[in-house]
Amino acid sequence: MDAFRVISPGSFTTVQDRGRYSFIDRGVPPSGALDLFAYDIANLLVGNPAGSAVLEITMMGPALEVLGESDMALAGADMALTVNRQPVPMWQTVRLMKGDVIRIRQAKSGCRAYLAVTGGIDVPVVMGSRATCVKAKIGGLEGRTLKKNDMLARIPAELLARPRTLHAEIIPVYPPDIVLTAVAGPQEEAFRSGLETFFGSIYEVTPEADRMGYRLQGPPVHHDEGFPQSIISEPTVPGNVQLPADGQPIILLVEQTTGGYTKIATVISTDLSKIAQAMPGNRVRFHPVTLAEAHRLCREQALLLRQIEAQLSTNL
Amino acid sequence: MTHLYSKPRIRISGDRAMLVEYGDTIDLAVNEKVRAMTTLLKTSLPEGVEAVIPAYRNLSLIYDPLVTSPEKLLSLLLELEARLHEVKIPAARIVEIPVLYGGKFGPDIEVVAEHNGLTAEQVIAIHTGTDYPIYMIGFTPGFCYLGGLDKRIHTPRRKTPRTLLPGGSVGIAEAQTGMYPVDSPGGWQIIGRTPLKLFAPERANPFLYEAGDRIRFVPVTGEEYGRIRTKEGSRWTPSA
Numbered sequence: 001m002d003a004f005r006v007i008s009p010g011s012f013t014t015v016q017d018r019g020r021y022s023f024i025d026r027g028v029p030p031s032g033a034l035d036l037f038a039y040d041i042a043n044l045l046v047g048n049p050a051g052s053a054v055l056e057i058t059m060m061g062p063a064l065e066v067l068g069e070s071d072m073a074l075a076g077a078d079m080a081l082t083v084n085r086q087p088v089p090m091w092q093t094v095r096l097m098k099g100d101v102i103r104i105r106q107a108k109s110g111c112r113a114y115l116a117v118t119g120g121i122d123v124p125v126v127m128g129s130r131a132t133c134v135k136a137k138i139g140g141l142e143g144r145t146l147k148k149n150d151m152l153a154r155i156p157a158e159l160l161a162r163p164r165t166l167h168a169e170i171i172p173v174y175p176p177d178i179v180l181t182a183v184a185g186p187q188e189e190a191f192r193s194g195l196e197t198f199f200g201s202i203y204e205v206t207p208e209a210d211r212m213g214y215r216l217q218g219p220p221v222h223h224d225e226g227f228p229q230s231i232i233s234e235p236t237v238p239g240n241v242q243l244p245a246d247g248q249p250i251i252l253l254v255e256q257t258t259g260g261y262t263k264i265a266t267v268i269s270t271d272l273s274k275i276a277q278a279m280p281g282n283r284v285r286f287h288p289v290t291l292a293e294a295h296r297l298c299r300e301q302a303l304l305l306r307q308i309e310a311q312l313s314t315n316l
Numbered sequence: 317m318t319h320l321y322s323k324p325r326i327r328i329s330g331d332r333a334m335l336v337e338y339g340d341t342i343d344l345a346v347n348e349k350v351r352a353m354t355t356l357l358k359t360s361l362p363e364g365v366e367a368v369i370p371a372y373r374n375l376s377l378i379y380d381p382l383v384t385s386p387e388k389l390l391s392l393l394l395e396l397e398a399r400l401h402e403v404k405i406p407a408a409r410i411v412e413i414p415v416l417y418g419g420k421f422g423p424d425i426e427v428v429a430e431h432n433g434l435t436a437e438q439v440i441a442i443h444t445g446t447d448y449p450i451y452m453i454g455f456t457p458g459f460c461y462l463g464g465l466d467k468r469i470h471t472p473r474r475k476t477p478r479t480l481l482p483g484g485s486v487g488i489a490e491a492q493t494g495m496y497p498v499d500s501p502g503g504w505q506i507i508g509r510t511p512l513k514l515f516a517p518e519r520a521n522p523f524l525y526e527a528g529d530r531i532r533f534v535p536v537t538g539e540e541y542g543r544i545r546t547k548e549g550s551r552w553t554p555s556a
Contacts, residue, residue: 021378025369026523027454027497126517136457136498138517186327186335232342233452233461235369235376237333258371258454258461266330294331295381302382 002067003154010062015140017053020129029255031131035276038076042116045073052120053130057113061104066096070118077110092165110174110277119157164312174277181271182286187262190227207280212255220247233260239267268294270301337374346373352403370527371452411525415533416541421509428471442466447530458497458515465493477503484509511545
C-alpha cells in the first residue's frame with residue numbers, strides 16, 4: 001500500500017529494522033537501527049509490532065509526499081518537522097492525509113531520527129530482515145539510501161483510534177558531552193597502564209563517524225610492552241572499542257563482523273543509542289561498570305520500554 | 317607450534333557477547349576444538365543464545381541477558397567441554413572454485429611469479445595444489461579467511477590498494493589467499509577471478525560454503541569461465 005514519494009532524500013536516509021542476525025557467521029553485518037531506543041519508541045507510538053521497518057534519517061532529513069492516510073511519528077535527534085509547512089512536534093503521532101508534504105530539517109541536537117508509519121515500511125525481506133546494508137547492497141530499497149522519486153510502501157494496518165504522545169520526561173536529550181558506559185574487555189589485559197588513560201580522558205568524535213564505526217581523537221592509549229597491536233582476527237560486536245597502533249579509539253558499530261585489533265572495552269548495548277546520536281565535535285568519556293551492573297541496566301531499560309508501551313497503549 | 321589451552325579462556329565482549337578461546341595460534345588443532353564446540357552448541361542452541369560465530373581460535377556467543385546469564389552459559393560450556401571428544405565434526409566438505417588465472421582477470425600473477433622466482437604456470441600449479449581450510453568468514457559477506465597457503469607463493473600486498481576489485485577476484489596477501497565475494501577496495505595481489513557468484517542474496521542459500529569447509533581452486537579456460545558465468549544467471553552448485 002502506497003505510503004510516500006520521495007521529494008528529496010536527505011543526506012543519508014535508509015530503511016532499517018532491528019537487524020539481520022542469521023548470517024553474521026558468513027560475514028553479513030547485522031545492520032539495523034543504530035539507536036534502538038528511539039527506533040522502538042517510534043514504532044510503539046504508531047502502534048507497530050516490534051521490529052517493524054522505519055526510515056533512519058541522518059543529520060539532514062528528507063521531504064516526502066504522502067500518498068495515503070496513515071499515522072506517523074518521528075523520534076530521535078531533534079529535527080524540525082513540518083507537515084504542509086506547519087511545525088509538528090516529534091515524539092508524538094501525526095495523522096497524515098493524501099497529498100500532505102512532510103519536511104524534516106537539519107538536526108539541532110543528536111544525529112539520527114526514526115520515522116515510523118502505520119504498519120511499517122514495506123520492502124522485501126532479504127535474508128531475514130528489511131534492514132539496509134549499503135556495503136552488501138541488500139535490504140531496504142535495493143540495498144541503498146533513498147533517492148528522489150523513490151516510492152515507499154507500507155504494510156496495511158489499522159490507524160490509531162486517538163493520537164499518542166510520549167511523556168515529556170522520557171524524551172531523551174542529546175548533549176554534546178556524552179558519557180558512555182562500558183565494560184572492560186575482551187583484551188583489557190593488553191592495557192594495564194592504558195586503562196587509566198582510557199577511562200580517565202575525554203575524546204572528541206571525529207568526522208569519520210558512520211554506521212560502521214566512530215573514530216575518536218584524544219590522549220592515545222598504548223598497549224603494554226610485550227602485547228601486539230594486532231591479534232588473530234576474531235568476531236566483533238557493536239560497541240567494541242578497538243585500539244590501532246596510533247592509540248586512538250574506534251567504536252565499532254553495526255556494519256562489520258570481524259576485526260584484528262585489540263579491544264580495550266565494549267560500550268554496553270543500552271548506551272549504543274548515545275553513540276548513534278553523537279556528532280563530530282561532540283566529546284565522549286567512558287565510564288567503567290562491571291558486567292553485572294551492565295546487565296542490571298539492560299533489565300532497567302527493558303522495564304522502561306514496557307512501561308512506555310503500557311502508557312502509550314492506554315493513551316494517557 | 318600449537319598453543320592449545322588446557323581449558324578455554326572466556327573473554328567478555330560487552331553485555332551481550334562472550335568469546336570462548338581455545339588457543340593463541342592459527343592451526344587446525346585449535347580450530348578443530350572451535351568447530352567441535354560450534355557443532356555442539358548449534359545442535360541444540362541453548363536458551364537465550366542468539367548466535368554462535370566460529371573464528372580461527374575462538375567462537376563468539378551472542379546472548380540475550382534478559383533470558384540467560386554469563387554464569388549459566390559458563391556452566392553449560394563446562395558441561396559441553398566434557399562431551400567435546402564425543403562430537404563428530406562433520407567431514408570437511410570440499411568446495412571447488414573455478415578460477416581463470418592471469419590476463420586481465422589476474423593482473424598481478426606476474427608480480428607473484430617474479431617475487432618468488434617462478435613462472436605464472438608454476439604459481440597456478442602451486443595455488444591449485446592445496447585444499448584450503450576456511451577458518452572464519454567475515455570482513456564482507458562470504459569473505460573467507462583461509463589457511464594453508466604454500467610458502468613458495470607468499471607475496472606482500474600491493475603498495476597502493478586498488479579502489480575497486482570486482483567481486484570474484486582471487487588474490488594473495490603475505491601468507492593468506494582468498495576471494496573477494498563482492499566488489500570492494502583491496503590491496504591483495506590479484507591472480508585470477510572466479511565466474512561463480514560467491515554471495516547471491518536471492519538464492520535460498522546465499523553462500524556456497526561455511527567455516528570448516530575446504531576451498532579447492534580449479535583452473536579453467538576463458539571458454540569455461542564464460543560458460544559457468546552464463547549458467548550462474550540461473551544456478552550452479554559446486555561439486556561436493
